[in-house]
Amino acid sequence: MLGIEHPIIQGGMQWVGKAEMTSAVSNAGGLGILTALTQPTPEALLGEIERCRSMTDKPFAVNLTILPTIRPVPYDEYIAAIIDSGIKVVETAGRNPQPFLPAMQDAGIKVIHKCTSIRHSLKAESIGCDMVSVDGFECAGHPGEDDVTNLLLLPLAARRLKIPFIASGGFADGRGLAAALAMGADGINMGTRFMVTQEAPIHEKVKQAMVAATELDTALLYRTLRNTARVFKNSVAEKVLEIEEREGPTDFDEIAPLVKGTRGQELFDTGDLEHGIWSAGMVIGLIDDIPSCRELVTRIVAEAEQIIADRLDSVLVR
Ligand code: NAD
Numbered sequence: 001m002l003g004i005e006h007p008i009i010q011g012g013m014q015w016v017g018k019a020e021m022t023s024a025v026s027n028a029g030g031l032g033i034l035t036a037l038t039q040p041t042p043e044a045l046l047g048e049i050e051r052c053r054s055m056t057d058k059p060f061a062v063n064l065t066i067l068p069t070i071r072p073v074p075y076d077e078y079i080a081a082i083i084d085s086g087i088k089v090v091e092t093a094g095r096n097p098q099p100f101l102p103a104m105q106d107a108g109i110k111v112i113h114k115c116t117s118i119r120h121s122l123k124a125e126s127i128g129c130d131m132v133s134v135d136g137f138e139c140a141g142h143p144g145e146d147d148v149t150n151l152l153l154l155p156l157a158a159r160r161l162k163i164p165f166i167a168s169g170g171f172a173d174g175r176g177l178a179a180a181l182a183m184g185a186d187g188i189n190m191g192t193r194f195m196v197t198q199e200a201p202i203h204e205k206v207k208q209a210m211v212a213a214t215e216l217d218t219a220l221l222y223r224t225l226r227n228t229a230r231v232f233k234n235s236v237a238e239k240v241l242e243i244e245e246r247e248g249p250t251d252f253d254e255i256a257p258l259v260k261g262t263r264g265q266e267l268f269d270t271g272d273l274e275h276g277i278w279s280a281g282m283v284i285g286l287i288d289d290i291p292s293c294r295e296l297v298t299r300i301v302a303e304a305e306q307i308i309a310d311r312l313d314s315v316l317v318r
Helices: 019-027 041-053 077-085 098-106 118-127 151-162 173-182 204-212 235-246 254-260 261-270 282-284 295-316
Strands: 007-012 032-035 060-064 089-094 109-115 131-135 165-168 188-190 220-222 231-233
Touching: 007 032, 007 173, 007 295, 019 032, 019 041, 032 041, 041 060, 041 077, 060 077, 077 098, 098 109, 109 118, 118 131, 118 151, 131 151, 151 165, 173 188, 173 295, 188 231, 220 235, 220 295, 235 254, 254 261
Parallel strands: 007 188, 032 060, 060 089, 089 109, 109 131, 131 165, 165 188
Antiparallel strands: 220 231
16 A cells, blocks of 8 residues: 555654655665654745655655644645645544545545544544554553553454554564564554664764663653653653642643753754653663664564564464
8 A cells, every 4th residue: 555665664753754764764665754843834844855755766654743732833734735745645643634634535645544542543444544553552752641552452453443554652673563463453663763773863862872771761741731742751851740740730831841842853953862852662672773774674574574484383382
């Protein structure tokens, strides 16, 4: 459906999903994804799509996330730009994409909707999405409020969905890919793992911090606001947690200066790890190197093939 060689999709990462990242994943045989809101305007997004086209002749997609933001976003204009650009795969996330579906479908765009629950996945199927990306509680960024991990979500999705689905959250290696396929997914979506690659356009110190981290080094912010986000546990995240614990349902304005996305963007540029917050999944516990995207994708596919051919076929007593 997506015209890609390997069943590996790059997660839509704010400030990371630029042309360098996206083209590297697509050139490695996966599906790279530009994040629309990383570009300040729809016109800038059109420019970034062109830049990405100059770096790969393979298919790539655009992510549009619709969640609370500090500054209002002209979503209709971003959708219009995506359609005008001729992009053929769009990942939507955050809110029901129904208002935008007819225009995208008329333009021949395949829509992958990212869902953190089975009920949202079924809804996405019923409104005509082509595929869903099922995002477990392990994931980076916004895991929803249900706290169900992929060991449950994926088999449930396999039982209930008719459209294909991608497993998202907690994936970094061939074991994960083989497990996702075994549980009924058609591929995996990886954000955090692709952040820690040579081509990810973020400061080396951020990558090294993620290599050094364990699965215990993430924090869940904005629980009191029902807009939970999993981020890397640095001093800024700990400060936000302190405010949320002290005050119960928190006034977002009090934490906004600490968490605003532009500070995360500056952190990625400068490598000042305590300047803001950044999204990271529990899978940082499985990341211990900084390969190229091609090395990473090739390794994951080879590991999964070996596990499926050797191990899965031999462990059951016949
Ligand atoms: P931002 O600077 O506008 O906001 C920073 C964070 O605060 C975001 O997580 C946002 O959802 C949250 N937020 C903003 N206003 C809020 C409010 N009134 N109540 C509760 N929470 C609020 O966002 P950004 O960093 O520039 O990111 C742009 C978009 O990308 C946002 O919609 C953000 O949620 C989304 N995003 C998604 C992921 C993901 O999990 N897929 C990760 C990072 C960012």
